[in-house]
Amino acid sequence: MIHARGLTRVFTMKKNETVEAVRGIDLDVAAGQLVAFLGPNGAGKSTTLRMLTTLLPPSSGTAVVAGHDVRRDPAKVRGRIGYVGQRSSAGENFLVRDELVTQGRCYGLTTPEAGRRADELLDLLELRPLARRKPGTLSGGQRRRLDIALGLVHRPSLLFLDEPSTGLDPRSRAEIWTHILRLREAYGTTIFLTTHYLEEADSMAERVVIINGGRIIADGTADRLKNDLAGDHITITTRTEQEAAACVSLADGDATAEATTVRVRVANAPAALPEYLRALEEAGIKVTGAETTRPTLDDVFLTLTGRSLTDDDIPA
Numbered sequence: 001m002i003h004a005r006g007l008t009r010v011f012t013m014k015k016n017e018t019v020e021a022v023r024g025i026d027l028d029v030a031a032g033q034l035v036a037f038l039g040p041n042g043a044g045k046s047t048t049l050r051m052l053t054t055l056l057p058p059s060s061g062t063a064v065v066a067g068h069d070v071r072r073d074p075a076k077v078r079g080r081i082g083y084v085g086q087r088s089s090a091g092e093n094f095l096v097r098d099e100l101v102t103q104g105r106c107y108g109l110t111t112p113e114a115g116r117r118a119d120e121l122l123d124l125l126e127l128r129p130l131a132r133r134k135p136g137t138l139s140g141g142q143r144r145r146l147d148i149a150l151g152l153v154h155r156p157s158l159l160f161l162d163e164p165s166t167g168l169d170p171r172s173r174a175e176i177w178t179h180i181l182r183l184r185e186a187y188g189t190t191i192f193l194t195t196h197y198l199e200e201a202d203s204m205a206e207r208v209v210i211i212n213g214g215r216i217i218a219d220g221t222a223d224r225l226k227n228d229l230a231g232d233h234i235t236i237t238t239r240t241e242q243e244a245a246a247c248v249s250l251a252d253g254d255a256t257a258e259a260t261t262v263r264v265r266v267a268n269a270p271a272a273l274p275e276y277l278r279a280l281e282e283a284g285i286k287v288t289g290a291e292t293t294r295p296t297l298d299d300v301f302l303t304l305t306g307r308s309l310t311d312d313d314i315p316a
């Protein structure tokens with residue numbers, strides 16, 4: 001569905017200063033996949049999305065999206081994809097249903113066809129009770145559902161969503177995810193979305209692609225990335241810093257101590273903990289606390305870049 005090779009975008013600013021926003025991305029997304037595209041602010045997510053959706057020409061590289069080349073056949077690409085940007089695309093003058101009908105007419109549907117499609121989408125996105133409201137009167141989550149409906153009018157096989165859940169309250173975020181998952185299940189729609197919410201990407205997406213500084217630095221299932229790149233951790237607390245230092249030397253794995261807290265990276269923490277505790281007891285070390293933790297996607301990012309993805313502010 002998406003085949004990008006060496007996709008690059010350089011912005012030239014005043015005084016010939018350049019910003020290399022995207023630096024040679026290779027990406028293949030198969031039909032039906034749900035991919036979360038993660039990265040800190042300024043990593044190049046939106047620029048990549050804008051190139052893949054033909055809104056921005058690449059400086060170099062190629063991308064075939066939904067069967068067509070983004071440079072040679074942008075109109076054909078646009079006809080087969082849906083794009084829901086960060087800003088709402090709904091106007092303020094029409095009622096919700098009329099917005100959908102108008103969008104359908106823009107895609108060449110007849111008025112009765114556009115009406116039928118609007119009704120299908122009102123049901124799919126559970127917007128039926130809001131059909132006669134103006135978009136400006138909708139809540140954030142309702143409006144986001146309308147945006148998704150607008151992006152689906154022409155039955156795209158591939159849907160791009162830029163930060164679909166950002167700025168919504170937890171309940172509306174969960175609702176948006178329900179709709180995204182339903183869409184995929186019911187129609188096999190390929191979904192490529194950007195998000196700042198690591199837990200959402202972790203639990204919902206079958207594949208996570210992490211971009212940093214314009215380059216893809218990790219790509220795989222959340223579980224595989226966490227196992228391969230971050231690993232489980234055992235955290236031990238001791239009474240003294242000397243004992244913590246001794247814990248580090250007895251650890252079978254990468255270990256660090258901060259004051260009286262010791263963190264050890266292991267492949268399988270629940271299996272490794274009893275043996276480690278036995279070794280500490282034999283060495284006469286009194287352990288005052290012990291726990292195991294599974295890694296998060298943020299741990300993956302930390303391992304890869306030395307910084308936390310959550311250091312960045314989430315845009316409201």
Ligand SMILES: Nc1ncnc2c1ncn2[C@@H]1O[C@H](COP(=O)(O)OP(=O)(O)OP(=O)(O)O)[C@@H](O)[C@H]1O
Nearest residue numbers: 011019020021039040041042043044045046047048
């Ligand atoms: N039109 C532009 N002109 C100049 N620089 C730009 C332009 N658009 C983006 N950039 C720069 O390119 C880099 C990548 O920006 P991009 O918007 O793709 O990042 P992002 O990962 O989507 O960030 P965010 O999460 O904050 O939306 C940033 O350094 C940004 O300042």
